[in-house]
Amino acid sequence: MAESVLIAENIFLNIGNKEILNGCTIRAEKGNVTGLLGRNGAGKSMILQSVFGARHSRECDVFWNGEKMQNPCQKVGFINYLPQFQFIPSHLSLKMVSRQFNVVISEILAFFPEFEADVNKCIGEMSGGQVRLFSVLLLLFAETHFTLLDEPFTHISPLYVERLKGLIAAKKEQKGIILTDHMYRLVLEVTDVLYLVKDGQTTLIKERSNLALYKYVNEPV
């Protein structure tokens, strides 16, 4: 299996006068799911957006296998990013969206046959949860080296979440995955490497029980 390592370091980000990120570093690689945990407003989404390259940060150095990436989101096949909100234009059909992302829709249907009847439907005709699930699947199935998922489990029903966890575990063999979600138990279940975002910095969590020491949770997990 060819090695594929992404390192994002020196992530500094200000919004107005407020310093949000103060020199964060994260590392992700193919074969691993990297999780980001942190309180509301800690800057988890900002880290993902900075790594993706869609948010202009004061500084953010992204390296892929040691090579510096100037605009990660512009490099075809390198990275994709699921934002917290619905990002697929509502006038597009599932079929068309899949085609644009070079995703074979039958692969999605093999995992989630529930979408079979909706293939020709427009995004605007589907429920929020269905759109969310389809968005996560689309980006996981797209051929990129890394996928960044911001709250992939939110708005998705428990049965689908179980299958999604299985899919993430399968897809990590093909690509590096970085995800964040407030459903921290799910994050703990799927991740191999865990970072806590606190006070504008990232801390690598070696022992999960340390989450209580860092006051992310009350009881040790």
Next chain:
Amino acid sequence: MGLKRIQNLLLFYKGYCLMPIAVSACCAWLFYSFGDLTAQVFTKIASDGLLLFFIFSFRRQELYYYYNLHFTKRSLVLGYLVIDLLVFSLWFWLLKMAIWLRACL
């Protein structure tokens, strides 16, 4: 630029095309009725500026779709303006042809 990239740019334009197409049609009609091109060009530039401001301020979320297709803000704006210029020119040409046909008949 690949065919797929052009298709994606057309899709972006299609999402917001009603107003620019209508403005282009009005400008072309006003030009052939009153003959002043300067005012029409300024109207077009102002309306495009307003629409792009609207997209980048209030429809920011959808832009992530295009960022995931490897477009940047700059490439989306440039693509939009080029397509809109073609549509603008097309209306002028269509009206010119209509006037010429009417004169022939």
